Amino acid sequence: MGQPIQRARAALRAMHRLETLRSNTDLSEDDVEAAASVLRSDAIDVEQPLLEEHDQETNGQQSGRRVLGPRESFRRAGHEVMAARRFLKRANESSASSKSAATPRTWSDRIVNIGTGLMPEVQKPDAEDVGAPSKGPGIISPMTDFRAYYQLVIGSWMNVLLLAVPLGWVAYFLHWGSMAVFLLNFAALIPLALILGEVTEDLALRFGQTIGGLLNATFGNVVEAILSIAALMKGLYTVVATSLIGSILSNLLLVLGFCFLCGGSKYKQQQFNLLANKACCSMLFMACIALSIPVSSQFMYGKEMADDTTVAHLSHGTAILLIIVYACYLLFQLKTHEDLFASDEGGEAPCLSLSGAIGGLAVITVIVAVCSEFLTGALEDVSKQSGLNQAFLGLIVLPIAGNACEHITAVFVSIKNKMDLAIGVALGSSIQIAVFVIPVTVIVGWVFNKPFFLDSFAPFPTLMLTFAVIHAYFVSSDGNSNWLMGVELVGTYTLIAMLYLFLHMS
Incomplete structure (x- = not known):
């Protein structure tokens, strides 16, 4: 075992230095020669040198410049090297996890041992096609479904809040007061969001990567969508406008910040997929531009934009365009560039039967809709009784109900x-809200003759959202994170929350 690992390590070092060398276009011939000698010595334990010098060609002609490139044998060894990379990564992760499981050394180790109530994983042999559907229970399996739901309910301490579901309904029908109705249904949405997400993920495993990705994209933020439509x-x-922007802000600043902070408390530096991060941030920035155009145009073209018809046409056209862009993003994520978003997680199979998953999804969605209806109905009275403005309740409070369990899972x-997974949860949820839930809400208002247009988003929250996207991109632009970056993001979110709290309290 020692020599293959030694060869793999040398090959990985050579690959890393080759990538570094290629990224530097200002190297002289002496630099190339020096780098070549280092790489030869670094790969001395490999049977043949992995790299060689050759003349660089420009437009089919020799440029006279010597460059460093891989041998043909090095290219053929690519699969072996990547397999060695995965082996070394699994070995390091298993070693680290076994040590931390034996004795939690930090507060973050103790927190993660609490558990999130996720579906139990069913291990199976590695498949050649990781995007293929996973086998599980058949179409109907009542006992299997009962055991799976039972494990899901008892698997998390947060599911104690499921008791708030019947209590919230009783409070509504027996007129216990708006505050009781609001608080009980607010608490009920937290575990419902967790269970809904887990059932969606279980159903997605059955249909493979493409259809499963579409399911996750559709139901990933169904709680926020139902809350927004109810309001x-x-x-x-x-409330609709501030809750949608608040959900994006909480994902971008609060969740991403706590991921960096909690992960950085255990690891000095963590790495993640830089290209996927850039793609997500560029999508969010485009959504910010789409939201800013109706708001800013009112300042630039006041008289022309004063007509509701002009604003309506602009909002409806923007909503349709955003949905088209979101469809292109799904094509990019699930088909053409799926390797950028590929997860290292494997070996999972569905725990629910097909009928159990679909039936559970339908029942939970109906319960969420009823709780959201009761919650939004009590919102105006709660705002008057508490003295908190609807903008604060929408921007800060309501996003907690729909995102709490998702936030905890990411942390x-x-x-x-597993930073790629954590950032995928935070940024993926933000993209779904920005370019799918918001335009769908605008179109629903169009269909039901509710004048909800994009100018309903106030200038200040829209500006803060734009700054949040820029800030999130800057702190993660190099593909590395640490706890200080988390402090910066959480601090930014706290500043926004403090402003709305103190402003509306006064």
């Missing part, structure tokens, strides 16, 4: 050093 039907346009996986 829309009651004419609470300020837990960051503590396990």
Whole structure:
């Protein structure tokens, strides 16, 4: 075992230095010769040198410049080297996890041992096609479904809040007061969001990567969508706008910040997929531009934009365009560039039967819709009784109900050093809200004759959202994270929350 690992390590070092050399276009011939000698010595334990010098060609002609490139044998060894990379990574992760499991050494180790109530994993042999559907229970399997739901319910301490579901309904029908109705249904949405996400993920495993990705994209933020539509039907346009922007801000600043902070408390530096991060941030920035155009155009072209018809046409056209862009993003993520978003997680199979997953998804969605209806109905009275403005409740409070369990899951996986998964949860949820839930809400208002347009988003929250996207990109632009970056992001979110709290309290 020693020599293959030694060869693999030497090959990986050579690959890393080759990539570094290629990225530097200002190297002289002496630099290339020096680098070549270092690489030869670094790969001395390999049977043949992995790299060689050759003349660089420009437009089919020799440029006279010597460059360093891989031998043909090095290219053929690519699969072996990548297999060695995965082996070394698994060995390091298993070693680290075994040590931390034996004795939790930090507060983050103790937190992650609490558990999130996720579906139990069913291990199976590695498949050649990781995007293929996973086998599980058949179409109907009542006992299997009962055991799976039972394990899901008892697997998390947060599911104690499921008791708030019947209590919230009783409070509504027996008129216990708006505050009781609001708080109980608010608490009920937290575990419902967790269970809904787990059932969606279980159903997605059955259909493979493409259809499963579409399921996750559709139901990933169904709680936020239902809350927004329920508030829309009651004419609470300020709550709709602020809750949607608040959900994006909480994902971008609070969740991402806590992922960096908690993961950085255990690991000095963590790494993640830089290209996927850039793609997500560019999508979010485009959404910020789309939201800013109706708001800023009112300042630039006041008289022309004063007409509701102009604003309506602009909002409806922007909503349709955002949905088209979101469809292109799904094509990019699930088909053309799926390797950028590929997860290292494998060996999972569905725990629920097909009928159990679909039936559970339908039942939970109905319960979420009822709780959201009761919650939004009590919102105006709660705002008057508490003295908190609807903008604060929408921007800060309501996003917690729809995102709490998703936030906790992202933080837990960051503590396990699975940063790609953690960032995928935070940024992926933000993209779904920005370019899918927001335009869908606008179109629903269009269909039901509710005048909810993009100018309902106030200038200040829209500006803060744009700054949040820029800040999140800057702190993660090099593909590395540490705890200080987390402090910066959480601090930025706290500043925004403090402003709305103190402003509306006064």
